[in-house]
Amino acid sequence: MLVQFWIAHRFIPSQTGKDIDVEGHEIFSELIWRSLLQNVTDMSAGITHYYSSDGIYHGHRRFCKMHDLIHDLAQFVTGDECSTLPGSNEFKKISKRIRHFTLNPDVGYDMGDRTPSVRTALPVGTNFIGLSKLKLVRVLKFHYEANVDELSTSIQYLLHLRYLNFSETYITELPESICMLVNLQTLNLNDCSQLAKLPMSIVYMNSLRHLYISRCPKLKIMPSGLSRLRCLKTLTKYIVSEKAGNKIGELKHWNLDGELGLYDLHEVKNADEAKEANMSSRQSIYSLSLSWGTSVENPEQVLEALKPHAALKLLSLHDYPGTQFSTWIRDEQQLQNLVRVQLEGCQRCEQLPPLEQLPYLEELTISRMDGIKHIINNTTGDAFSLFPELRFLNLKEMANLEGWYVEEDRETAPPLFPRLKNLIISQCPKLTNMPPQISTLEYLEIEESYRGTQIELLSKGKGFFKHLKSLERLLLTKCEELALLLEDKEETRPLSSSLHSLSINDCSRFSLSAALQNLTSLERLSMHHFEELVSWPDEMFRGLESIRSLIIWSCKNLTSASSQGDCGPLFLEDLCVSNCDALIELPKCPTSLKKLVVSNCLSIKSLCSDMGHLTALAHLELFECPKLESLPEGMQGLTSLKYLYIQDCPALKSFPQGLQQLLPTLKLLKINGCPKLERRCSPGGDYFRLVSSISEKSIKNSPRRTLIAPCL
Known part of the structure; x- marks a missing residue:
């Protein structure tokens, strides 16, 4: 960019x-x-x-x-032509010579007439007023929370605009008036989850060179006549449609480079039509994604005709309906430069291509391939190791995957995954052992897999965690038997000094207390869906001095603090409590706490009774607590508090006296979806004078969006 x-x-x-x-x-x-x-x-x-x-x-x-x-x-050279504007106060002082500025998207800015020469503005947020007055702007990026459907109607007046970025926003469609941007060269719509269509007028934007539309799941069809864009160099997504006139042969009009995704390949009739794309000569394409929508006859021939150049580094196949992969995918020489491979939904294939021999392959994702029983089918050859450079492996929804290679090859096979760092295994119920001798692994995530008995896991894996001497992060979801192994001191001995982060999700028979006594270096703990947790587990944490971060998420039966009233870990710095619907109040937190997040707790009425001792607390964030009516007194003791974020707590009426004293010293204040507080902090309100000096503040009552707990 x-x-x-x-x-x-x-x-x-x-x-x-x-x-x-x-x-x-x-x-x-x-x-x-x-x-x-x-x-x-x-x-x-x-x-x-x-x-x-x-x-x-x-x-x-x-x-x-x-x-x-x-x-x-x-x-020094640019002087006052470049500036970062954290708050509206700084904006009022900027020079009229400013050319490029970076904005705080949560702060309101009114362009007025003070910025006639601006060439770069990013990122533009919801409270941005006067976008159409930036007549000379050339580079413009919108913040993901901006009301882009409303703001986008103003961009037609920005005739000098050459770079426009809507990526990761909630934009649903672009106005047809976008064709008035005759100088636009780059349009970035990557990761726009709500984008459903492109404007028909886009085909008249003759200066357009780069069109980024990756990961836009609702975009199902493209405008007719895209081949008119003869300057196009980047097209990350092309949806084949005979009805719309977007045949695969239209690609011959463009000298594309970079990333290319071809979708709805079931619309391609035969191999001759596919050859018109001339993929084998496109040396500048480093990433190629091929996706089918429905089953068709002879998909193998179409795939064969889409053979890419040997310089390809990234290859993805989605929902391929063939029974076997084409010869170029099985040719190690053809794909020897591959760094990443992604195979998803190729349900009819029963064998994987020989990816284990690729010399530079670093990342491999395989998902929804029920016909696959083993990752490697043939270990013969002169290889010193299999997957010699692989760092990342993701196996997901592999219903019949049984092992890493055919059992009879197990003893004679070369070393497997000698450099693997990250391993994700999700919904692979028939897999019963870890790769052998995998001592380099640093991150392990397992979900709904390894459903054998504890004895089976130990015998087939010869000690499941035995070789994981470098493991730093472990995440287990719905793995009852596997989680039980953490209670075994001998089994977890290799993890005692290396494991820093542990996340346990929905493992009801698992005793976390026993496991924590074995994991003496643990710094971050996440507890998800612990249904048996009724009161705060202070006994579980007593004596644990290493834990710095604690997340308690979706423990539906957790109602109150313990009789002791203490939070637990002695030196806890970050605490997040989220989606605990029955929780009424928090326990007393340790003085070491620096960040507190309470999110989606529908019954909580108050935080801990006394917060004045939390002198190190710098961040306080409260999200979607509809019954929270007040904050505790004594908050004047929070002398380190700099960031306060409150969202969707409509019952919260006021700030306690102690917190009012601290408001002028805050660096950031964000209030959203709290109408009573919003009125008090607005001009004419009780707190307006106190908050007016805060450089970064956002006080609004905007519509709610589905909120994911910020601590996850």
Whole structure:
């Protein structure tokens, strides 16, 4: 995106016969070579940022930063042309010479006439007024919470706009008037979960070079005539539709590079039609996603005709209806440059391609393939190891997966996964053992899998956790027998010094108390769906000095604090309590607490009776507690409090006197969906004078959205 920013501002000189995007990337590489940009992380070679915790791929990215001295020099040279505006007070002081600014999306800004020369504005939030007055703006990005359907009607007046980013917003459709943006080069709609269609007029935007529409699940059809966009270089999603005139052969009109997704391939009639896409010659495509919608005849021939160039790094197949993969997928030489492979919903395939021999494969996701019994079907050959570079493995909804390789090959097979760091296994009920000798694993997530008895798990795995000497994070969901192994001191001995984070979800027979005594290095604990938990488990935590973060989520029978009244872990710093519908009050928290989050607790009427001793508390967040009527007295003791966020607590009428004293010292105040508090903090209200000096504040009564607990 940085290169596209440069192009939008015409920072890159146009040379005859040379693609301006190529020129931009060469300049980027030059800055890295000269160390003006440093610590470059290429996400095509690193699994940490490819995936979220649910194993979903989130695109190819490169990250870098500028050296402090170079940053200071850049600030000196640009002077007052660039600014970061944390609050509305700073906005009132900005120079009329400002060209580029970064905004706080929660703060209200009224452009008025003070910013006539602005070229860059990001991210634009809901409280942004006067968007149409930014007549010269070239780069514009909207915040994910912005009311983009309303704001988007103003962008037709921004005739100089070249880069427009709606990614991760709730936009449902773009106005037809967007075609008036005749200079627009980049339109980013990635991850717009509500986007249902593109405007028909988009085919007339002749300057458009990059159209990003990945991960837009409601987008099922594309406008007719897209082939008119002859300048298009990036098209991340192309939906084949004979009815709309978007045949796969239309791809021949574009010299695409980067990421390409082809959807509804069941609309492709035969191999000859598929060959018109000319995929084998597209060397600049590094990521290819192929997706079918329904079963068709001879899908193998269509897949064979879509053979990509050997330079491909990322390959995804979704809902492929064939019984076997094409020859180019089974050819190790053809795919030797692959870094990531994703196979989903290929239900009729009974064998996986020989992915274990790929020399650079770092990430593998396999899901909804009921015909697969083993990951590896043939261990013959001269390989020193199988999956030699694999770092991330995600197996999901594999109903008949029994093992890693055919049982008779187990003793003679080369080492498996010698570099594996992250392993996610979800809904694989017939799998009974871990990969052997997997000592490099750092993150393990298992959900509804390993349903054998405790004896079976120990015998087949020869000690399930025995080799996990590097494991740092463990997440178990609905794995009764597997969770019980954590109570065994010998079984958990390898984890005692390495495991820092443990999340247990819906394992009713599991005794967490016994497990915690064995895990002496544990710093973060998440307890989900513990139905037997009625009162606060202070006895369970007594003596545990290592735990710093505690999450208690969806424990429906938890009603009150314990008789002792103490929260538990002695040195607890972060506490999140969420979706505990019966909870009435919190226990007394330790003085070490720095962050407290209470979310979706429908019965809670008050926090702990005394909070004045929490002198280290810096963050207090309250979400969707409809019966919370008041906050405790004595809050003047919260001398470190800097961030206060209250949302959807409509019964909360006022702040206690102690908290009122602290309001002017806050760095951030956000109040949303609390009408009584909102009135008191608005102009003319009791608290307006107290909150007016807070640089970052957002006080509104906007419609509620489904809220996910912020501590998860």
